[in-house]
Amino acid sequence: MPLIRFTKLNGELLRNLPSAMQAELIIFEDVIPDGIMASLYVNDSFYKKERSEFLNYRDDVREKMYRVRGRREELAHNDPVYDPVSASINIETDEGIEFVKKYPQFKNLIESIIFEDDEHNVVKVVPIDQYLTEN
Secondary structure, eight states, X not given: OOOEEEEEEOHHHHHTOOHHHHHHHHTOOSXXXXXXXXXXXXXXXXXXXXXXXXXXXXXXXXXXXXXXXHHXXXXXXXXXXXXXXXXXXXXXXXXXXXXXXXXXXXXXXXEEEEEEOTTOOEEEEEEHHHHHHHO
């Protein structure tokens, strides 16, 4: 079976988000990948409160989020290679990678991409800069 890819987030940065980045992410008008968003919510209660408040008034952004989640779920259940959970993890990892490609100012939120085999053994860890250069 092919390798499963995980996103290793920068926990230190997520716990101590610079105020300018925090402000930009609060009013960010595009979808923030669920893995990054969940980590921000866990590590920063102010961000969670303010982002939730922002989203309450932005039906368009919430609608995009729901479409992305629905698409991920559909792709995961129809993946010919992976089981739905593994496929969802790979898709979510791809979403994080695409996010930092599109918005490089947030690249530091991701430390690396971790590759595991189907027995959950880490096969390799690729720093995000190297991964982005090679892909």
